[in-house]
Amino acid sequence: MRRTPESTPCQGRPEFTSDDREVLLRVAMVCFHCPIRVACREGAEARGEQFGVWGGKVFGGHKKPGPKGPRSHCQRGHDLTVEGAVYVSPRGDRECRTCANARSARRWRRIAEAKFNSLNGANQ
Ligand code: SF4
Ligand SMILES: [Zn+2]
Structure with missing residues (x-):
């Protein structure tokens, strides 16, 4: 997992790598205030990230069981x-x-x- 620079809005927020899709959807908006949003998403796609929010895009994650x-x-x-x-x-x-x-x-x-x-x- 690489997110740079150190001051991005997701720093220190474990929700961004949750495997719960609802949590990911809730925090994804924060990325739209992030200066490296596009690079973050492209990097995640290139690396084939399986979970988390990267550049405002939700990758994977499970639906909560009903x-x-x-x-x-x-x-x-x-x-x-x-x-x-x-x-x-x-x-x-x-x-x-x-x-x-x-x-x-x-x-x-x-x-x-x-x-x-x-x-x-x-x-x-
Ligand atoms: S775009 Fe979102 S996930 Fe990527 S570094 Fe910025 S805040 Fe974090
Ligand atoms: Zn009752």
Whole structure:
């Protein structure tokens, strides 16, 4: 790996030789402020670099693996693998049944409180 002069924007930044393509794409713009951008890219092409950002061009790198299959837990940590844990709404949205029940309980509590307040004049 040769990048000269020493003051180029990528100095000391390991992201530039990451093997994660998303990281490379994120940092590649920095090269457009670099005075040796063209020479850097041409050099990398000539050497057959396999990974990294060189002169604003992304070489190789892997895509991050996506989520593998359905999730085993919801955002709040409820187990989604047990029978009946996933609620499918009439619109086909899937969500954690425990969270959905809690949300609906909160909603009914708000409605009940509003009714109670209107009957008993909580704001007077
Ligand atoms: S063009 Fe990019 S990779 Fe090449 S030396 Fe400049 S900042 Fe570093
Ligand atoms: Zn949940």
